[in-house]
Amino acid sequence: MKVSYFPGCTLKTKAKDLDMYAHKCAEALGVSLEEIDNWQCCGGVFNTARNEVANKLSSVRALKFAKSKEQPLVSVCSACHNVLKQTNHAMQTDSAFASKVNLYMAEETNYDGSTEVYHYLEMLRDLVGFDAIKEKVVNPLKGKRIAAYYGCLLLRPNSVMQMDDPENPQIFEDLIRALGAEPVIYAMRNECCGGYVTMENPEFASKKSKAITDNASSFGADMIVTACPLCKYNLEKNGNSIPVVYFTELLAEALGVKEDAQNA
Amino acid sequence: MQVNEYKPLIVAFCCNWCSYAGADLAGNNRLNYPADVKIIRVPCSCRVNPMFILRAFQRGADGVIICGCHPGDCHYTSGNYYTRRRMALLFSMLDYLGIERERTRLEWVSAAEGAKFAATMNDFAEKVAALGENKRLEDLRCKK
Amino acid sequence: MHKDNTKLTEEIIRASGVNPKKCMKCGKCSATCPAYDEMEYHPHQFVYMVESGDIEPLMNSKSLYMCLSCFACIDRCPRGVEPAKLVEAVRLSVIRQQGKNHMTADDVPAKLSEDLPQQAIVSAFRKYTK
């Protein structure tokens, strides 16, 4: 299976391991990630204003690339996924916006929002299947109590993201179970870590992250997994020292390709 | 004042339970509206077959108005919803045929809205009169 | 009464796609907002103030830059009002004005820490500047 892959700025710099493990795991699961040519940064957050066009063009380009290859578009970073998915949704539903975008793009074919946008997790669930992953696990993460941290970007706004129940998501927990570990369900798993406001107001962001890690610990979690580099940064920097790892790293470990990846 | 003596011919279909009673109330309160308006009583606005409206235009009517109960108040629960959909289609088709939109109207008049009935008829008659005679569908063979 | 802001209000409503009249004043947006304490005007006030055309105080408020765009208010609002989109629209109407960027490139070095991901800087720029 081949999919188009949008890594995003952070995965090429501060979160190289998120990217590297994603590649290795995909390989192990028989998925080939085809990186989009000349991708540009998604912009980090989706601008919900309908009259804001320019900063959504990079996403449209990525979506169009995937469309030209007739592949689904996959990303690992929660922020990239959120921006791509929301942009795609706007292209589908807001015709005024879509026609403006298509004018800007000035290419022969218009883009209509028909690319399927998957987060890597959704790819694992919907395209690979958690059962298939379970079969490929060589190194079950037995005895580990893992708290999944969704944050906001994967789930909300639910009307667009449609990944899972925004208040009671299961996708991360199902993956954790498939890898042989025990998921820890805690209430703060879908609350915001403080996001980019960590630059403007670090004290505030640290308060948010602390509450999340405390809540996870209080339910007996050994570690937190996340899909987002900024979440990981906030939780690690401001949290209660509970380890925070990328889910791809965990996946690599369970699939037995972690060292392989590190040596690559 | 109108210069010529032109009087439009207007057919009004009124449902028995709301609009016909509303017309009666307009009468009780002596609220004037043009005599050009002739009312035909139907049990429910949904009894109004589009054919009746075409027939009226064919026979020289200048305007046709259908009055029913307000949405949600239909004596038969849902009849006026059928009317609303049917008339939306019919009116747009008539528009396409050149029967101006102002010549057809669907209005909700309750049994308590005598004043609304009179005002609606006044307004409708005025709009239709402004358009002049309707020749588009008239079948000259039917003229005496 | 505040001065006539009809045009601005309409523009904000149009750009955001939000109909503040749908609000039933339950306050769930403000109950759910993680940035509540950092805000001078809270999400439910945003909706009310846009509804009543009282936009200027919002434009001058630091609340604009505290919204995390976590969309919790959007998902949990029982009436589908989407307060975060209003915040975004008001913020844009400010930073689109000349010289009203909330952050400049010169501000960045002081805010950097060694392992701060790019994503944070990109997002902050997207949110704070034009």
Add this chain to the structure above:
Amino acid sequence: MQRIGVFVCWCGSNIAGTVDVHAVAEALKNEPGVVFSTDYQYMCSQAGQDIIKNAVKEHNLTGIVVCSCSPRMHEATFRKTAAAAGLNPYMVEIANIREQCSWVHKNMQTGTEKAIILGKAAVAKVNLNTPLTPGESPVTKRALVIGGGIAGIQTALDIADAGFPVDIVEAKPTIGGKMAQLDKTFPTLDCAACILTPKMVDVAQNENIRIFSYSEVQEIKGFVGNFDVTIKKKARFVKEEICTGCGACVEKCPMKKIPNEFNLGMDNRRAIYIPFAQAVPKVATIDPNACNMLKNGKCGVCSKVCTAGAIDYTQKDEIISEKYGAVVVATGFNPISMDKFDEFAYNQSKDVITSLEFERLTNAAGPTAGKLLRPSDLEHPHTIVFVQCVGSRCAACAEKGKEYCSKICCMYTAKHAMLVRDKYPDTEVYVFYIDVRTPGKNFDEFYRRAVEEYGVKYIKGMVGKVTPEGNKLKVQASDLIANKQLHIDADLVVLAAAIEPDKSARSLATMLTASMDTNDFFTEAHPKLRPVESPTAGVFLSGACQGPKDIPETVSQASAAASKVIGLLCKDKLTGNPCIASANELMCNGCSTCANVCPYGAITYEDKEFMMPDRTKALRRVAQVNPAVCQGCGACTVACMSGAMDLRGFMGSQIIAEVDAICK
């Protein structure tokens, strides 16, 4: 050809003041079919009616046109006059020349012209009138009540008191419904069991009432006065007639860990069980999904301990067929699922409960024997947060909540909060509300008492997030008046879940062809004037199946429905409205379009044998209108694509004749 008489009324000067009545009578003389035309001062007077009667005889009239006031005024009068003269009453048409002519026009000339045209239209219509006879159908003098909650109980008791037999069909093993689960009732705070259980006993002892518990309605056919109903009495594996309800079997049953539905799963019951002490009928029921004997053939303890010999493991479902004249729907409500509202952590913490669960927690017969202990650790909670409108007034999310106000939550929450403060003054009680809605006798006073006398803290705002941590529930909420975000460490959070119609209502509505709204509440025949009748004749609505209701309202509606049923069952025969639809079988192609638009389910299809043009016989599917059910709206006549459907009294040809007469 008709022989029509025209009678123009002066109505004193009411008509004659603006309309030249002689001219009208004169002008109508020349209309086709008219053989006699006259005018008189007051047609509706005895003398006026005599003129009509005499004219009918003298001129051998077959049709009558009265130009007078609105038919809404005197149509019935003149129909009676016609009948008295030996004419079919439906051969009368009224031209409304008062309300719609003389009273709204000032000028004699225009008034007269219009009156003549209206008269012509009426004559044109009468020319096409045919005599109509209302149909008659017999009435089975027995009522069916579906649902055995307080609504069904009250309706059944009232009907039975009037002397008619009633059957109650209840899906659960006992009647009593939601009210049996409640602790106290607002605004008087008497205990629900104390006022409900005597009524349940009354039902059991009433000779006119049969209870089919643990049963469901499988099929309903027929129409008003003549419903054929099939009821499935599910096997309870206990002989109802023999079981004494002693409970020995329950005590000895080894399957002890079955979640107890009656206590909403907060404690356990056995595989053989009696839902609660005052159950009616008080007989045991075996849960076939839990019983070891039924599943694996191993056990049989209950059979051994039953001295009455009531246990019967071979019992089969029983099918009962019965005829009824009227059907009352009383299927009630349920709280909605809290799965989609997990920001309140209902699925994450045992200490986040719904209000109905709270009722059981405070009920003396509940899982904690009436002591307010929180479910997780059976500790007494010191801080309780009540959240109102969970899923109610939720317009954004049809798949999540309900757009309507559930109506009962404000009052029961005030009740809960007050009772907690009364029994446990050391407990802090917060109520988060959007609006407090307390219209009802002594309701607002009750709510104010909770605040002023009992010190319940009402906060205008909503809870945004509940985070279980340690043994606390961290509640994050807004206080809109103080303009603050609150953080409360609570021990118990109670959610006022929206209520929705019972799931069985949808299939029942289909069986009854009774209409429902988008929320699956049954629709009433008229929202103001016929609130307890379904638009489908013979189907009546009782209680929350029609919309959210508290107990006083439910009981009044239940009695109202009963009185409507009694009114129907009192009749020996039903006389229908003759102005109903009928299908021309030769033109009908059986497409079902008419049946789909009929709001009453009056149209069915029948395969009939027809002689084809080539003289062969063939079966064709044709529409049949049930005259007892059709109300004569005419929706089907317009929907019919082959023009087979027509409405008696308002036939297409008649209306076209009127149009032609007006447009001449």
